[in-house]
Amino acid sequence: MQMALFGLLVxxxxxxxxxxxxxxxxxxxISFMLAAxxxxxxxxxxxxxxxxxxxxxxxxxxxxxxxRHPEQAAYGKTVVR
Numbered sequence: 001m002q003m004a005l006f007g008l009l010v011x012x013x014x015x016x017x018x019x020x021x022x023x024x025x026x027x028x029x030i031s032f033m034l035a036a037x038x039x040x041x042x043x044x045x046x047x048x049x050x051x052x053x054x055x056x057x058x059x060x061x062x063x064x065x066x067x068r069h070p071e072q073a074a075y076g077k078t079v080v081r
Contacts, residue, residue: 003035
C-alpha cells in the first residue's frame, strides 16, 4: 500500500505535468510493478495462512497434536496434559 501511494504521490504528478522522458516513465513503471508484486505476495501469504488455519481447526500448532503451554511455546517445549 505504501509503495502504491508513493507511486501515486511522486510519479503520477511528474508524468501528468509533462515530464515524460524515458527515465521518469521507467522509474514510475518499476515503482508500480514493485507495488503490484508486493500486493500479490501479501495475498498469497494470507491465503496460505488461512488454509493452514482451516486445516488445523484454528491456530497453527506445528507438526504436533499436543497442546503447548503458553509460557513454554516460545521455547519449543511441549506440555502433555
